[in-house]
Amino acid sequence: MGRISSLALGIVTAVGGFVDMGELVTCSQAGAQYQFSLLWTVVVGVLGIMVYADMSGRVAITSGRTLVDIIRERLGWRIATISLVVATLVNVLTIVIEISGMALVLQIVTGLSYIWWIVPAGIVIGGVLWFSSFKLIENGASLLGLGILVFVVAAIKLGPSWGNVASQMILPNIPSGSSLPAYLFAAVSLLGAFMTPYELYFYSSGAIEERWTGNDFITNRVTTVVGFTFGSLIVICMMVVSAQTFFIHGVKSQLFASIPVPIVASLGIGGLAVFAFGGLADTGGAALESTLSSAYTIAQFFGWDWGQDHNPRQAPGFVFTYLVALLVAVIIALTGFDPVKLTIYTTALAAFSLPFTFIPLFIVANDRTYMGDARNGTLTNIACIFFLIVLSIVTIATIPLFILSGGGGG
Amino acid sequence: MAKLAGAVLLAVLALWILSGIRTQSSVGTQQATVQAQQTAIARPAPTPTP
Amino acid sequence: MADFYLFRDVMDKGLVDRNGDKMGKVDELLLELRPGELPAVRTIVLDHGSLLVLLPTFLANICRWIEERILGLTEIEPIEIPWERVESIDVVVHVDVDRQQVGATQTEEALWERYVSKLPWARR
Numbered sequence: 001m002g003r004i005s006s007l008a009l010g011i012v013t014a015v016g017g018f019v020d021m022g023e024l025v026t027c028s029q030a031g032a033q034y035q036f037s038l039l040w041t042v043v044v045g046v047l048g049i050m051v052y053a054d055m056s057g058r059v060a061i062t063s064g065r066t067l068v069d070i071i072r073e074r075l076g077w078r079i080a081t082i083s084l085v086v087a088t089l090v091n092v093l094t095i096v097i098e099i100s101g102m103a104l105v106l107q108i109v110t111g112l113s114y115i116w117w118i119v120p121a122g123i124v125i126g127g128v129l130w131f132s133s134f135k136l137i138e139n140g141a142s143l144l145g146l147g148i149l150v151f152v153v154a155a156i157k158l159g160p161s162w163g164n165v166a167s168q169m170i171l172p173n174i175p176s177g178s179s180l181p182a183y184l185f186a187a188v189s190l191l192g193a194f195m196t197p198y199e200l201y202f203y204s205s206g207a208i209e210e211r212w213t214g215n216d217f218i219t220n221r222v223t224t225v226v227g228f229t230f231g232s233l234i235v236i237c238m239m240v241v242s243a244q245t246f247f248i249h250g251v252k253s254q255l256f257a258s259i260p261v262p263i264v265a266s267l268g269i270g271g272l273a274v275f276a277f278g279g280l281a282d283t284g285g286a287a288l289e290s291t292l293s294s295a296y297t298i299a300q301f302f303g304w305d306w307g308q309d310h311n312p313r314q315a316p317g318f319v320f321t322y323l324v325a326l327l328v329a330v331i332i333a334l335t336g337f338d339p340v341k342l343t344i345y346t347t348a349l350a351a352f353s354l355p356f357t358f359i360p361l362f363i364v365a366n367d368r369t370y371m372g373d374a375r376n377g378t379l380t381n382i383a384c385i386f387f388l389i390v391l392s393i394v395t396i397a398t399i400p401l402f403i404l405s406g407g408g409g410g
Numbered sequence: 411m412a413k414l415a416g417a418v419l420l421a422v423l424a425l426w427i428l429s430g431i432r433t434q435s436s437v438g439t440q441q442a443t444v445q446a447q448q449t450a451i452a453r454p455a456p457t458p459t460p
Numbered sequence: 461m462a463d464f465y466l467f468r469d470v471m472d473k474g475l476v477d478r479n480g481d482k483m484g485k486v487d488e489l490l491l492e493l494r495p496g497e498l499p500a501v502r503t504i505v506l507d508h509g510s511l512l513v514l515l516p517t518f519l520a521n522i523c524r525w526i527e528e529r530i531l532g533l534t535e536i537e538p539i540e541i542p543w544e545r546v547e548s549i550d551v552v553v554h555v556d557v558d559r560q561q562v563g564a565t566q567t568e569e570a571l572w573e574r575y576v577s578k579l580p581w582a583r584r
Contacts, residue, residue: 063551064551065474065551069474072472072485073472073473073474076471076472077472077487077511077514078514081515130579130581131581163412166412166413167411167412169412170411170412170415214434217430217433217434218427218431218434220430221426221427221430222427222430225423225426225427226427229423302484302567303475303482303484303485304482304567304568305481305482305568311584312572312576312577312579312582313577313582313583315568316568316569316571316572316575316576317567317568317571319576320571320575320576323576370551373433374433377429
C-alpha cells in the first residue's frame with residue numbers, strides 16, 4: 001500500500017477508534033452537568049495521550065520491545081508485577097464496560113434489555129478475535145466507527161456559541177452551585193477516559209504486530225498527532241451537544257439512552273441510525289482492543305508467544321488469556337451493575353493507574369542504549385514531566401475526591 | 411485569546427510532526443528488533459575439567 | 461572481551477532460543493565463587509519459584525494452586541542454561557538451545573493440551 005494511503009488509514013483508524021464507552025458516558029455527563037466547563041480536560045487529556053502514544057510507538061520501533069517487557073527490564077520484577085495486576089484489573093473492567101456499551105446500543109435500537117445482548121456481544125468479540133488478523137480488527141472496527149462523526153454534525157446544527165466553547169477550554173466557568181469535589185472527580189474520569197492504559201499497551205503491541213521499522217517514525221508521529229487531534233474534535237462535540245440539550249434545561253443525570261437524544265433532536269431518526277452503527281462499532285472495537293490488551297500484557301509478562309499473527313497452536317497462552325479475560329468480563333457484565341456508574345469508576349481507576357505505565361515508559365524513552373538517536377528530546381521531556389505531575393496529582397486526589405463527592409456525585 | 415492559543419497549539423503540533431521527519435532521517439531504516447548497541451559477550455575460557 | 465552489567469544487560473531480560481523463539485525471562489543468575497578467583501556467572505535460571513518466594517504467602521499459594529489445578533503441572537523444575545550457551549546480548553539474551561528441549565514451554569503446552577486445542581477450529 002502506498003505511503004500516503006497507509007498514513008491516511010492510520011489517521012482514520014485513530015479518529016474512528018478514539019471514542020469508546022468511556023468517552024460516550026463521561027463526555028455526555030460532563031456536558032449535561034457542567035456545560036462547557038470541563039472542555040479543558042480534552043486539551044490536557046488528548047495532548048497527554050498524544051505524547052505518550054507517540055513515545056510508546058517510538059520505543060517499540062527502536063527496541064522491538066513492548067511496554068510490558070520494558071517495565072520488567074528497567075524497573076524489575078516486583079514493580080512489573082504490580083503494574084501488571086493494576087493494568088489487568090483496568091483492562092478487564094474496560095472490557096466489561098465496552099461490552100455493556102455494545103449491549104446498550106442494541107437496547108436502544110431493539111428495545112430489548114441490554115442484559116440479553118451481553119452474551120451475544122461477547123460471542124461476537126470472541127469469534128472475531130479467534131478468526132481475524134490484527135489489521136482487519138484494527139482497521140475494520142475503526143472505519144465502521146467513523147459513524148460517531150455524527151456528533152460533529154449535530155454540534156454544528158445545535159449551534160452553540162463557539163466563542164464561548166473555545167474560551168472555556170482555557171478558562172472554564174464552573175456553574176454556580178456545583179460541588180467542587182464532584183467537578184474535579186468528573187475531571188478525573190474524563191482524563192482517564194482520554195488516556196486509558198489499554199490504548200498504550202495496544203498501540204505498543206500493535207506497532208510490533210505490524211512490524212514497524214525506522215521508516216515508520218513519521219507514520220507513528222503523524223498518526224498520533226493528527227488522528228488524536230481529529231478525535232478530540234469529536235469528543236468536544238459530544239460534550240457540546242449534551243450541554244446544548246440537557247444543561248440548558250437543568251437535566252443533570254444521564255442514562256445511556258440520553259446520549260443520542262441530542263442527535264435525534266437535531267438530525268432525526270437518520271442521525272440515530274448513524275449513531276447506533278458508529279457507537280456499536282466503536283464500543284465493539286474498544287472491546288476487541290481491551291481484550292487484546294489484557295492478553296498482550298499477560299502473555300508478554302510471562303514471555304509467551306503472542307500476537308494475532310499467530311494461530312492458536314502457535315500462541316496458546318495468549319489465546320487462552322484473551323478467552324478467559326472475555327469470559328470474566330461477560331460474567332461481571334451479567335451481574336447487572338449499572339454500566340454508566342461502572343464506566344465512571346473504571347475511567348477514574350484508569351486515571352489513577354496511569355503513572356504506573358507512564359513512568360516506566362518515560363524512563364525507557366530516555367535510555368540511550370534502547371533508543372539511540374530516537375530518544376526523547378528536551379521539549380518532549382518537559383511535556384512528559386508536565387503530564388506526569390498532573391497525573392500524579394490526579395492519582396493522589398482520586399480517592400479523596402471520590403469520597404468527598406459522595407461516590408462521584410452521579 | 412482562545413484563537414491565539416489555538417493557533418499556537420497547532421503550530422507546536424505541526425513543528426512536532428516536522429521534528430519527527432528529522433529523527434527519521436537520522437535513525438534511518440533500521441529494523442525493529444536488535445537496534446540497541448550490541449554487547450559482545452566474552453565466552454569464559456573453558457574450565458579445565460577436574 | 462567486553463564488560464557488561466548484570467542488572468542492566470542480563471537480569472529480567474527476555475531470552476531467545478537458537479530458532480529465534482521466545483523462551484521467557486531471565487529470573488535468576490547462578491554465580492560461582494571459587495577460592496582465589498573472581499565470581500563467575502555460571503548459569504541462567506528460569507525459575508518462577510524463586511520469584512514466588514518474594515510474594516506474600518497467600519498469593520504464592522494461589523499461584524501454586526493455579527499451576528496444579530489449572531495447568532496440571534505438579535513440579536515445575538527450574539530451567540538452567542549454562543552461560544556457555546549465551547551467544548550474544550542485545551535487547552534480549554540469545555542462547556544456543558532449543559526452547560522445547562529445555563522445557564521452557566511447559567505452561568503454554570499445558571494450556572494448549574488441556575484447553576485451547578479442544579475449541580472448534582483450533583487446529584487450523
